[in-house]
Amino acid sequence: MSGRKIAVIGAGLAGLSCAARLSAAGHTVAVLDKGRSVGGRMATRREEACSWDHGAQYFTRRDPAFVALVERAAAAGHAARWMPRWPGGEQESSELWVGTPGQSALPRFLATGLDVRAGTRIVALRRERSTWVLEDDRAGRHGPFDFLVSAVPAPQAAALAAGHSTLAPKIAAVPMAPCWAVLVAFDRPLAIPLDADWQDDAVLPWIARNGSKPQRRGLEAWVLHASAAWSREHLEDPPANVRDRLLDAFAGRLGVAGLPPMSAAAAHRWRHARVEAPLGEPFLVDAAAGIGFCGDWCLDARVEAAYLSGDGLGAHLAASLERA
Ligand SMILES: Cc1cc2nc3c(=O)[nH]c(=O)nc-3n(C[C@H](O)[C@H](O)[C@H](O)COP(=O)(O)OP(=O)(O)OC[C@H]3O[C@@H](n4cnc5c(N)ncnc54)[C@H](O)[C@@H]3O)c2cc1C
Known part of the structure; x- marks a missing residue:
């Protein structure tokens, strides 16, 4: 069955790629993030005369799905290669890419057309008659949703899922x-x-x-x-x-x-x-609880891994919700 209401907590690369997949499959997706804008650790701070990418410094691309995203972003002017000078004139072994004019340009590109609710910190999950209702830190309520995706770092995912999913201890063990x-x-x-x-x-x-x-x-x-x-x-x-x-x-x-x-x-x-020690699985799903988990911590400490985790979970859920 398509046309479900799905909440994604976290608008980093993982949450956005998952939301994009689910949205393309015909579901109604809301992405909630505590930050002022999208991107998470793909962040750019700007002042009048300067800007800094203070999180992810660059990204590499290997998987065809991520290569295709970067190609589309580059064609639209939101990504480009970075060719820094290394000490002693060393050459980098793989292509380094960055968002343009800042790292946050790539997540902003991915967020195009999505319903993103920035400045929304989710502090509690409520299960109400087999739907999810989310509470934010200003006593706001979001939902009801048929399914929930957590796309936040492992310690934060474990805290949100505690008492709701039997996967919480497994997630809490990811350092x-x-x-x-x-x-x-x-x-x-x-x-x-x-x-x-x-x-x-x-x-x-x-x-x-x-x-x-x-x-x-x-x-x-x-x-x-x-x-x-x-x-x-x-x-x-x-x-x-x-x-x-x-x-x-x-x-x-x-x-x-x-x-x-x-x-x-x-x-x-x-x-x-x-x-520090990834889960070793691309994503997690607790079908009984109606929650999926994605993020770089599933695969590797890299931008591409975050994208692939979210994209993989989105594709998996799109297929399984279609069958339900
Ligand atoms: C200093 C540093 C350097 C790095 N360098 C590189 C590099 O050079 N190359 C590379 O490939 N990778 C690098 N990385 C790793 C890369 O940034 C991450 O792998 C990737 O960006 C993670 O994406 P994500 O979507 O999994 O998580 P995040 O980007 O962390 O997204 C999670 C989102 O969830 C939101 N959130 C959390 N809790 C809540 C809540 N309760 N309610 C609502 N929203 C919430 C956050 O605001 C955030 O936007 C670096 C990371 C850091 C910090």
């Missing part, structure tokens, strides 16, 4: 690591001949000149990502302290005594940044 990010812009160019560098560093493994990506504002905007271990150890530190510690580590990495004047510098905490 996700935090990441502190620093977004900084300099008044004058840093005299270093690289745009991106990953090193097995205990504090600061990733640095990237965000301005080297296509169509970005502010050439000297940089993104710094702390290691999972350091981020976990400093998870509750004040953002200003984290910012200063990571800027010191950046200066050390560049081998300079001090950094040039900055026009902006801020820290952002990703509490559930990357899955």
